[in-house]
Amino acid sequence: MSAKNIGGPNGKKPASAATNLIAGGAAGMMEALACHPLDTIKVRMQLSRRARAPGAKKRGFIKTGAEIVKRETPLALYKGLGAVVTGIVPKMAIRFSSFEAYKKLLANKETGAVSGQATFLAGLAAGVTEAVAVVTPMEVIKIRLQAQHHSMADPLDIPKYRNAAHALYTVLKEEGPGALYRGVSLTALRQGSNQAVNFTAYTEFKELLQKWQPQYADSPIPSYQTTLIGLVSGAMGPLSNAPIDTIKTRLQKTPAQPGETAMSRITAIARDMFRQEGFHAFYKGITPRIMRVAPGQAVTFTVYEFLKEKLENSQMPIVGGKYEE
Numbered sequence: 001m002s003a004k005n006i007g008g009p010n011g012k013k014p015a016s017a018a019t020n021l022i023a024g025g026a027a028g029m030m031e032a033l034a035c036h037p038l039d040t041i042k043v044r045m046q047l048s049r050r051a052r053a054p055g056a057k058k059r060g061f062i063k064t065g066a067e068i069v070k071r072e073t074p075l076a077l078y079k080g081l082g083a084v085v086t087g088i089v090p091k092m093a094i095r096f097s098s099f100e101a102y103k104k105l106l107a108n109k110e111t112g113a114v115s116g117q118a119t120f121l122a123g124l125a126a127g128v129t130e131a132v133a134v135v136t137p138m139e140v141i142k143i144r145l146q147a148q149h150h151s152m153a154d155p156l157d158i159p160k161y162r163n164a165a166h167a168l169y170t171v172l173k174e175e176g177p178g179a180l181y182r183g184v185s186l187t188a189l190r191q192g193s194n195q196a197v198n199f200t201a202y203t204e205f206k207e208l209l210q211k212w213q214p215q216y217a218d219s220p221i222p223s224y225q226t227t228l229i230g231l232v233s234g235a236m237g238p239l240s241n242a243p244i245d246t247i248k249t250r251l252q253k254t255p256a257q258p259g260e261t262a263m264s265r266i267t268a269i270a271r272d273m274f275r276q277e278g279f280h281a282f283y284k285g286i287t288p289r290i291m292r293v294a295p296g297q298a299v300t301f302t303v304y305e306f307l308k309e310k311l312e313n314s315q316m317p318i319v320g321g322k323y324e325e
Contacts, residue, residue: 234297
């Protein structure tokens with residue numbers, strides 16, 4: 001595999017930190033606004049205990065979404081969006097910047113070539129980095145907000161957590177700072193595997209398209225092709241780590257009990273899910289998750305590649321120069 005960054009043509013330097021901040025942040029914002037309702041449906045499905053009731057019918061993502069809208073108004077689909085928006089810019093900046101840094105570190109010292117294995121490991125490390133730095137606290141607050149079954153239209157229906165800032169304050173006050181990192185190991189495992197698969201597949205598909213289309217060997221491929229390979233690569237992660245995501249969601253939803261270790265809670269959740277709800281419980285919410293993550297990655301890569309090219313071709317002083325990575 002040739003040595004190149006995720007979005008640049010052959011021989012280009014990696015994108016600067018400023019480019020990753022602007023392009024990555026904007027891409028993440030677009031993804032969050034477009035796909036958040038599916039994430040809310042996914043969380044509700046993962047938290048559902050319906051299979052425990054004898055004769056209870058399975059509830060699909062369409063019915064789950066319809067019931068949320070009916071009981072809590074359409075705005076309820078955007079519960080937790082404040083937490084996502086707050087963390088999305090640093091999350092995306094860290095993702096793309098750390099991926100380039102790890103890829104440079106793992107590149108062949110003599111030729112500068114980046115192998116497929118190096119790309120996979122760089123993606124894995126980038127996912128773990130974003131999980132520890134931003135994603136875990138953001139997910140804890142987001143899930144607490146999404147798990148509340150209150151009507152957004154009734155001013156008298158006051159939930160425990162009113163918004164992202166209030167949820168953060170309440171969690172810190174009642175449970176301490178450590179609560180924000182509940183499930184950090186599972187989040188790091190999910191994000192790491194997601195980005196390892198995502199970046200590797202995207203890079204391989206992109207190089208394949210450039211090989212098939214020589215006219216794009218030294219220039220970005222068309223946006224519709226970026227969207228397509230982003231969609232396909234984005235779907236691969238959720239399929240590989242659905243059980244991890246479901247256990248993580250249940251772990252982060254409730255406060256820890258005194259004397260319980262993280263591993264004992266994870267083991268207990270997994271054991272109870274299997275005994276009471278069956279193996280399929282580990283894949284609850286997989287449909288809305290794929291429907292959210294796959295288009296989300298398509299949006300992310302398309303917007304990122306577009307803005308990165310525009311920024312690199314502009315004369316903006318924040319890009320390149322002494323700030324180049």
